Amino acid sequence: METVELKQQLKQQIIEFLNLTSLTPEDIKDDAPFFGADGLELDSIDSLELIVLLQRVYGISIKDPKEGRKVLVDVNTMADYIEKHRTK
Amino acid sequence: MLYIHEASCISPQQTFSTIDLEHVTDPVDNKLHVAEPAYGGIPKNMLRRMGKAVRIGVGASLPLLDKISSLNGFIIGTANGGMEESILFLKQIIAYDEGVLTPGSFVQSTANATAAQLSLLTGNRGYNITHVHRGLAFENAVIDAAMMVNENKGTSYLLGGIDDISNYNYKLDYMDGWYKEEEIDGQSFYSTNSAGSIAGEGAAIFLVNDHAQNALAKVKAIKTLHSADPDLIKRAFEGFIKEQQVDLSSCIFLSGENGDSRLLPFYTSCEEILGTDITIARFKHLCGEYPTASAFALWLSCQLLNRLQMPEHMIKKHGSAKQPSSILIYNNHKNAQHSFMLIES
Numbered sequence: 563m564e565t566v567e568l569k570q571q572l573k574q575q576i577i578e579f580l581n582l583t584s585l586t587p588e589d590i591k592d593d594a595p596f597f598g599a600d601g602l603e604l605d606s607i608d609s610l611e612l613i614v615l616l617q618r619v620y621g622i623s624i625k626d627p628k629e630g631r632k633v634l635v636d637v638n639t640m641a642d643y644i645e646k647h648r649t650k
Numbered sequence: 651m652l653y654i655h656e657a658s659c660i661s662p663q664q665t666f667s668t669i670d671l672e673h674v675t676d677p678v679d680n681k682l683h684v685a686e687p688a689y690g691g692i693p694k695n696m697l698r699r700m701g702k703a704v705r706i707g708v709g710a711s712l713p714l715l716d717k718i719s720s721l722n723g724f725i726i727g728t729a730n731g732g733m734e735e736s737i738l739f740l741k742q743i744i745a746y747d748e749g750v751l752t753p754g755s756f757v758q759s760t761a762n763a764t765a766a767q768l769s770l771l772t773g774n775r776g777y778n779i780t781h782v783h784r785g786l787a788f789e790n791a792v793i794d795a796a797m798m799v800n801e802n803k804g805t806s807y808l809l810g811g812i813d814d815i816s817n818y819n820y821k822l823d824y825m826d827g828w829y830k831e832e833e834i835d836g837q838s839f840y841s842t843n844s845a846g847s848i849a850g851e852g853a854a855i856f857l858v859n860d861h862a863q864n865a866l867a868k869v870k871a872i873k874t875l876h877s878a879d880p881d882l883i884k885r886a887f888e889g890f891i892k893e894q895q896v897d898l899s900s901c902i903f904l905s906g907e908n909g910d911s912r913l914l915p916f917y918t919s920c921e922e923i924l925g926t927d928i929t930i931a932r933f934k935h936l937c938g939e940y941p942t943a944s945a946f947a948l949w950l951s952c953q954l955l956n957r958l959q960m961p962e963h964m965i966k967k968h969g970s971a972k973q974p975s976s977i978l979i980y981n982n983h984k985n986a987q988h989s990f991m992l993i994e995s
Binding site: 582584609610 | 694695698750751752753754757848
């Protein structure tokens, strides 16, 4: 799967998993931070939902919280990690 | 004695913010879904995770929370809690073989999610309890609130009754015969000679304490029973009226009649002992049938005893009282759980 296609799919999955019903994939920029006022303003419960998303959809298990912090930054970092570690 | 000072309600009718019960919203596919307002006061991250039951419960509470400076806790009655979220969570358990589950659905699916969200929103760490006794969940919340204010003078609580229609519990109750098979138009279900009712949902929230001054209404007495025997209920109702010395000439009987032919004998046998002076009114065409519909009846009573003129569509039989001073509510849930509430101005 091309990176662009993966990012588009990932945005759709983020919207579904986090119930971001007011957003479309086009509203989420690749480098918009997940956390903080400048981006999607997600919180700690959302980060758990994203970890579940990675495991269910891509077969990636993140057990080290430090690693999670590096991965769950924005769509770019998440997609990059998926491309390198996906088992599904 | 429990005094009600504020009341708020999200229902299928126009009961939130501006109240208009003259124009009635009819059921669609035998369901009366709530008219949800825009929820301005709920943080968006909380709002997007909330299931409908939690959303309407918190939404109905917000206007009351804005009016009070001190609150000692939350007492909620709900038979099902957030049923949609519960089913979603159970499906996930099966789909992912009890493996990795998302926390959101679990958090939102517990019955006490509404009271918990209210506590989180307000930072209130006081008494926080949810009663889940099916068709008597709200009544048990009322009894709890009455005991709390009587034992702890000067305390105030947010009391509520909340339930929603989920596709899952609608189908189960439909198969069990609790909803009508034939399509219902408007109020016609009262006159059908068949089993079942129409489904409903709603959230009615009250600010309660032991201060008589400036109260909207008071819950003077409440009684709950479990029985499938109309004669036993009739005797208990008669005893309740005598014990409370209800003046039937200035009273409205607010009946939970719901069009189910199996439950009708309970309501009519109670009506028989009320005499001819009393006004008999019905409310299930406004909110539908759901386990905590008595909370809607209590909200309606607060309105009728204060500002609302009884809409003609509610009246089953006109009585002599021009201005009622009390309202007698009888509700029967699934032919088994019964409650009487006496509300006075």
